[in-house]
Amino acid sequence: MSDVKDFRLSAEAVAPLRHALPAVATQTVEAITEGVPAYAKAFAGELGPQIEKAVRAALATFLNLVSRSAGKGRGSPLTPALEAAYALGRGEARNGRSLDSLLAAYRLGARVAWRELAAISVRAGQDSATIAHFAEQVFAYIDELSAASVAGHADELASSGRVRRHLLERLAQALLAGEPAHVVTAAAERAEWVPPQTLTAVLVPEPFARSVLDLVDARTLQVAEAGPDETSVLLVPDAQGPSRIHLMRLLAGRGATVGPVRPWLQARDSLARAVRTSRFAPSAGGAVVDTEDHLVGLIVTADPQALADLRAKVLAPLAGEKEPVAAKLAETLRAWLQHQGRRDEVAAALFVHPQTVRYRMTQLRELYGDRLRDPQWLLELTVALALEPA
Known part of the structure; x- marks a missing residue:
């Protein structure tokens, strides 16, 4: 944000702006409350005064940046503001919200704050060129805060996504290892995974695993190391009856082998049958292999x-x-x-x-x-x- 750092207002020009900060912050919060419904409840509750204080701090940081008396370099007041915006973005991600409301609040807050600050500057006798340049700095500052929040939101999603993927992988491994029910159930709770009634093991050639995951139930578990060479194992929830027919259609042309439907805690049995079937009845030409079509073969090849x-x-x-x-x-x-x-x-x-x-x-x-x-x-x-x- 070098433009804001290079632009400076005199102490006389900043003084009335700094004096009006509490009122401007209050008006900004009121505008956001009315214009961004997602924040109305938070602003009206116990967090309201804290949020207003945060808005006031953000405006004060901006005035420090454009004040001739502001310090430079390592002690720049911009750093805390960016850190706060970054933390705000992470908080939105942790609460399962997108950035739409937060960015809308930034935009609306910038317009209201600029309107009030510009009116004060005009009354203080600032010339139009200075006021126009001042406007550019206000919106550049908001862009910096928005970018910091976007980065925080993305980092939190990436971090939480990695953690949850790890927990889901451990859950799938526990299922396929035949761990006791209480161990598997605890793993499901840690991963915030709601158990289905049944699971169906599907062997999918590794190159197709990602595309298949995008098509099937979002609760599907994956274990890349559990199947035969270069094969990924998917545990698909509730794929019985018509859902099994639909699953077969989704897998067409991908050389998959589909195990039997089993109660979710018995997913290991479904995988075992899929693996056995793949050994004596491998897919030809990408066709889907349904283990239900090979029960006789499974029986006569058991020994x-x-x-x-x-x-x-x-x-x-x-x-x-x-x-x-x-x-x-x-x-x-x-x-x-x-x-x-x-x-x-x-x-x-x-x-x-x-x-x-x-x-x-x-x-x-x-x-x-x-x-x-x-x-x-x-x-x-x-x-x-x-x-x-x-």
């Missing part, structure tokens, strides 16, 4: 060695065939089980002629004999062949 042993057992009758033939027979047997023996549907699924299916099934009946009519064997064959071999 990989048991599944391998079962496959070896039920495919033992094919052991004497050459590998290509055995593979085609196993593929035909799987399709035959899936389509309940309907030859034309089996042929369509395999892209072969129905006669080919008939020929292969004849081979299989010769190899398996009565076992293809045994319910227990059919159950074991169905489970063992439920998935394509890895």
Whole structure:
């Protein structure tokens, strides 16, 4: 604010202005009370006299700046005023308010203060050029205070935002670590996070995590380190029923894997299923993977060695065939089980002629004999062949 520091009024010109400060401060506060409704209650209550005192101090600081007798350099009275404006901006942020009302109060206060101070200067015989220059300094001063408040507001938001993000991350980590309910609930209270009824774990490739967060419920938690490599974990609140369908649409093209809905304290279970599903049914071409579509796969792959042993057992009758033939027979047997023996549907699924299916099934009946009519064997064959071999 070098212009204000360079501009000086004589002591004689400043004296009547300083004498009128209490009255000007009162009029300024009254104008702000009427013109900025957000401050009406605060000005009318116990804070009213303090605010009026602060306005008077701000005006006195300005007069000190433009007075010839004002000190220079390190002791400049501008510093306390800027610090007060900065603190005011931080206070507005802490109270969850935007700067709209505060900046409006600055503008209105500047107009009223200038009007009153200009009238006093005119009565004191100041020439028009001096008064015009004086006006420039008044509004430059208000601009400085406004800028300090904006900086304070931004710094408080950044600081409080970092703290809350840290608390939310700790909450998510506690959830996924399976901490006791009272520990997780306390973490939620510290983060000022209102628990939903349910949470759904979503694995999202890291490059898409930020854009997805902007689309989903604002209460969504994120843990970047909890998922597989280069995958972020999101815990989305209350994504059941129609909300789940909507979530799937939001995730389209982002290669996400969506876990089951679970009570919020059991979010860990949702993540575990999403991770397991992503391993045997990874997203292809950015498609969304819904774990609800892979329940059979989840079950039959729960014990990989048991599944391998079962496959070896039920495919033992094919052991004497050459590998290509055995593979085609196993593929035909799987399709035959899936389509309940309907030859034309089996042929369509395999892209072969129905006669080919008939020929292969004849081979299989010769190899398996009565076992293809045994319910227990059919159950074991169905489970063992439920998935394509890895």
